[in-house]
Amino acid sequence: MSFKMTDKVTWVGKIDWELRRFHGDEYSTDRGSSYNSYLIRDEKTVLIDTVWLPFAEEYVEKLKEEIDLKEIDYIIVQHSEIDHSGALPLLLKEIPDTPIYCTPNGKKILQSTFHEDWNFVEVKTGDTLNIGESTLTFVEARMLHWPDSMMTYMDSEAILFSNDAFGQHYASDLMYNDLVDQCELFEEAIKYYANILTPFSALVTNKIKEVLSLELPLNMIATSHGIIWRDNPAQIVHKYLEWADAYQENQITIVYDTMWNATKRMAEAISDGIKSVDDTVTVKLYNAAHTDKNDIITQLFKSKGFLFGSSTVNKGIMNATGGLLEMLQGLGFKNKKAAAFGSYGWSGESVKILEEKLKGAKLDLVEGGPLVLWNPDKDGIKECFDFGVKFAEQFK
Ligand code: FEO
Secondary structure (H helix, E strand, O other), X not given: OOEEOOOOEEEOOEEEOOOOEEOOOOEEXXXXXXXXXXXXXXXXXXXXXXXXXHHHHHHHHHHHHHOOHHHOOEEEOOOOOHHHHOOHHHHHHHOOOOOEEEOHHHHHHHHHHHOOOOXXXXXXXXXXXXXXXXXXXXXXXXXXXXXXXXXXXXXXXXXXXXXXXXXXXXXXXXXXXXXXXXXXXXXXXXXXXXXXXXXXXXXXXXXXXXXXXXXXXXXXXXEOXXXXXXXXXXXXXXXXXXXXXXXXXXXXXXXXXXXXXXXXXXXXXXXXXXXXXXXXXXEEEEEOOOOOHHHHHHHHXXXXXXXXXXXXXXXXXXXXXXXXXXXHHHHOOOOOEEEXXXXXXXXXXXXXXXXXXXXXXXXXXXXXXXXXXXXXOHHHHHHHHHHHHHHHHOOO
């Protein structure tokens, strides 16, 4: 499949309907994904990004149906991660001298990944490449989300090729934001932001302000994953500004892992306590062992506060909560209150450990979460309810 986006620009990527795990097992892709590659035909011909390694052969064969590869004058590698650069070795076997435009970091990473001495041309923010009626302008986007990331602006079509930024892991042959289900689209866009881009939020804000200050016309944002934004493309830019600014909704999320449901009962009693204070707040409960970790992270990102609960096991906490807390350390969520609770049989370390980990993630800790022996009795349930009240009152 390929399709024309404008007279000059053709999508030549790959929709990956089967993908269910990305970045190893770090990211769930329940709706698949796509690797978007773009062919620009002006007086010169330019290829922007390629596809993931397993699709390299198929990609090069289909590209040959679209164009004689020898007609490609330049390749732009906006990001060297192999979901976009994976087809380069095969492609460059056919056109070995084609210049590859990338950032200095991109060159380093490509060389360390593929160990090939290709014809690299290093570019930085503001550098341009005239290809006839169009000029391509490069904008480095360091750490969004790798040190090499960059975007490319095409003036004649007013398209920003944004690479990973503004993308979503979302397979759809409709390919444009105005054609797909809006709930699915924004669910995938916020999941992508929460799980991949949150650590770089300050950079996101600065980069967007820098690009907006140029007041460039914008017909499309052509991402490297998922659909292309063509209907009011600025809407996703403004969403990113919101998400990057210590985002929260009126939601409290309770995450727990439980052996014999004592911690689960505690979670439910805490939820009742929260609701007794504020019946407008959305409270969501997740058993960490039974729920996709990236979906939980997305819910935590949307929350103004969250609680973690775990049984004590072997003087520690259960592994599903442990894994999520490890993710939270790196993500650096801002503007969130957090608390812990748990149950135990004899040693009872879970609450202390959870609190330490929440503090380590630089969350605003509400201390003194309940720790209940074995199964909560009436008093234990009341203690949890009361802690839910205390937690909810922090937001008044
Ligand atoms: Fe889609 Fe960072 O690669």
